[in-house]
């Protein structure tokens with residue numbers, strides 16, 4: 586997160602850190618007791634290794650009550666996701682067991698009504714991604730408020746040049762923005778997850794490249810279907 590501030594500890598108890606060998610790789614969030622939603626692109630540089638999911642954390646390194654690393658039973662990328670574009674950039678992770686819910690570990694509801702969030706709506710994005718252009722990584726969860734911008738503005742030639750589909754949304758990225766390592770985290774508007782951070786052009790903090798999010802509502806049926814099928 587560029588230009589943000591340290592989140593109030595455990596006020597975003599849905600936040601997950603997707604880790605490999607104890608290293609934060611991507612964000613994610615708890616959508617059900619045994620399920621985390623993140624971004625499919627997060628599996629790109631993992632050469633087949635399976636993530637572990639850290640829940641209940643504020644600091645990535647310090648011991649904290651209710652902080653716990655969960656093993657992942659299954660990682661299910663959206664079938665439409667691919668390395669060439671940002672389409673269907675969603676990843677479902679089934680935890681080895683149900684997460685123990687408490688004050689520090691809670692589910693975040695996601696939007697099921699497929700209607701655009703109005704431009705200028707102020708939403709919040711949080712994560713343990715880089716906090717500077719030099720790539721400095723925070724120990725504690727960061728957050729930043731960002732206004733939604735219209736798809737038409739985001740699709741302008743000098744911005745994302747008509748690559749933003751109705752299953753994506755954008756926020757202004759002038760100075761304050763999501764960045765490397767924030768992918769997979771939720772864009773929260775009015776207490777509901779409306780989008781999932783996707784890297785897009787990978788640019789951070791430049792208003793000419795607004796931040797792109799995969800809208801969640803269009804995928805509600807897919808998410809429900811995967812969770813129901815795995816439940817058996």
Ligand SMILES: NCc1cccc(Nc2n[nH]c3ncnc(Nc4cccc(O)c4)c23)c1
Nearest residue numbers: 718762763764765768783784787788789796
């Ligand atoms: N703001 C959109 C957004 C959301 C999520 C991730 C991203 N960026 C990135 N995703 N993956 C990356 N691998 C390498 N570099 C990256 N961006 C980067 C890093 C240092 C300085 C800087 O100006 C930009 C990214 C960008």
